[in-house]
Amino acid sequence: MTPVRPGPTCAVTVVGIGADGWEGLPDVSRRTLREAEVLIGGPRQLDLMPPECAGERIVWPSPLRPAVPRLLVAHAGRRIAVLASGDPMFYGIGRAIAEEVDALRVLPHPSSVSYAAARLGWPLEDVEVVTLVGRPTTRLAAALHDGRRLLVLGADATTPGEVAALLRDRGFGPSRMRVLEQLGGDRERTTAQTAADDWSMTHPPGDPLNIVAVECRRAPDALRLGAVPGLPDEAYEHDGQLTKKHVRAATLGALAPAPGELLWDIGGGSGSIAIEWMRSHPSCRAVTVERDAVRAERIARNAERLGVPGLRVVTGDAPTALAELPAPDAVFVGGGLTAPGLLGACWEALPPGGRLVANTVTLESEALLADAYRRHGGELVRLAVAHAVPVGGFTGWRQAMPVTQWAVQKTVNPSPGADR
Known part of the structure; x- marks a missing residue:
């Protein structure tokens, strides 16, 4: 759809508003409204707007995102x-509006995250923010590291209980939790306890407008999961089809994930390469292709467990499933290298600058990589x-099977004689 192009008679302004409503707005925001x-x-x-705001009132329909361009064009x-909650450009509607208009005016209000940091005395630059609004709770698992402070944007009144349950399940039961509700309003309230206790049993449902502050504490017997590739093999459910820790770390180093990039993980096995690619940055994306349905289900469980539920799992044979x-x-490519046309299809799919890494332990596949x-x-x-x-x-050494690895970056201008 063609973007709306605001002119002298068409102004789109996004106005942030807090729990303190109309009274908490500055003069410029009130005048705009x-x-x-x-x-x-x-x-x-909309209920926070006084009668003096006489414009036509329209409630966002559900689903919201597809309605944005339609409503802007209609008016x-x-x-x-x-109207937006807090800062419209921080996990707010401001992003969706900005994608549809050529010019946008934004009048922000302090975000709930800013209020929370102020109440807790936490420097924002030292805090990781995780939103669970419209997202699965399991994505929080990727942010759990001993000693870290998290601010979790709650989806509704059930979020604190779900966060506490996930912390216990991932070995972070000793973590301190504080739930801050209606920040900036006259009904502001803070509740605290450790995640070791069942939140839903000790606290009645609270306000849906909440932030959960977590001071991460790992239980002494919990498996330590670091922030770099090469997680312990024990972190994965597998049937032996697993790229082992040291080779996995070297493989991710060769793949060199960067924020926002998409990985194809072919022959997913247990999903470890795709999972650790996605754990490298919240915006990294991955698709894993696995022909075995049982393993595909296992990959999905591993992704949920390790905090990247957005991993897309495709059950099918490569290269057909790549189309x-x-x-x-x-x-x-971690498996299936000898499938006819697979390596060529992967090479053709890569844009200039894209990287391809393939591992094998067999002589037949090694010959393909040498070629x-x-x-x-x-x-x-x-x-x-x-x-x-x-x-x-x-004590002696036991040698694991050696892994042959080919790593290459596709250049813009292939060298003379290179296969096109």
């Missing part, structure tokens, strides 16, 4: 004020890991 010919917002926000030529996937920024290395360049390495094990009353 009085002069608006159309007021768009949620029922709670083009009129002064439109969109409908969005273009990747990087491709990892691809000859044609496209890159780096061909052999990764060997040995573990110390008891040998009688002494």
Whole structure:
């Protein structure tokens, strides 16, 4: 749809409003709302407007996002004020509006996160913010690290109980939780306890407008999950089809994930490469392709467990299953290299600058990688890991199967003689 193009007679302004309502708004925001010919917002926000705001009131329909361009076009030529909670550009409606108009005026209000940091005395630069509004609670798991402070934006009154349950399940029961409700309003309230206790049993349902502040404390017997690739193998449910810890760390290093990028993980196994790609940054995305339905279900469970429920799992054979996937920024092939046409299809799908990494332990697949290395360049390495094990009353080395890895970046102008 063509974006709305505000002119002298068509102004779109997004106005942030807090729990303190009309009384908490500065003069410029009040004046904008009085002069608006159309007021768009949620029922709670519109109810905060006094009679002097005489513009036509429109409640956002559900689902909201598809309605944004339609409503803006329907009221083009009129002064439109969109009401938002707190700062419209912080997990708010401001983003959706900005994507539809060429010019936008935003009048922010302090966000609930700013209020929470002020009440708690937490410097915002040292706090991680996780939103659960319209998102699964399990995504919080990726942010759990001992000693970290989190501010969790609640979806509704059930969020505190769900957060406490997830903390207990992931080994963070000793964490201190504080639930801050109606921040900035006259019904502001704070409740506290550790996650070790069932929140829903000790507290009645609270206000749906809440933030959960978490001071992460890992239980002594809980598995430690670091912030870099190479999680313990024990973190995964698997049937033996798992890229082991040291090789996994080297593989993610070669793939070099960057914020916002998309990975194809082909031959997903247990999903470890795609999962740790997504854990590297909240905006990283991944699709894993696994032909075995049982393993595909296992991948989904691992992704939920490790805090990246957004991992897309495709059950099917490669390269056939790749045809409908969005273009990747990087491709990892961990299985099925000998499938006819697979490596070529992955190479063709990559844009210039994209990376491809393939691992194998078989001679047949190694020959394919050696040929691809000859044609496209890159780096061909052999990764060997040995573990110390008891040998009688002494200690010796037990060698794991060596892994041959080909890693390459697709160049804009292939070298002469390279396969196109």
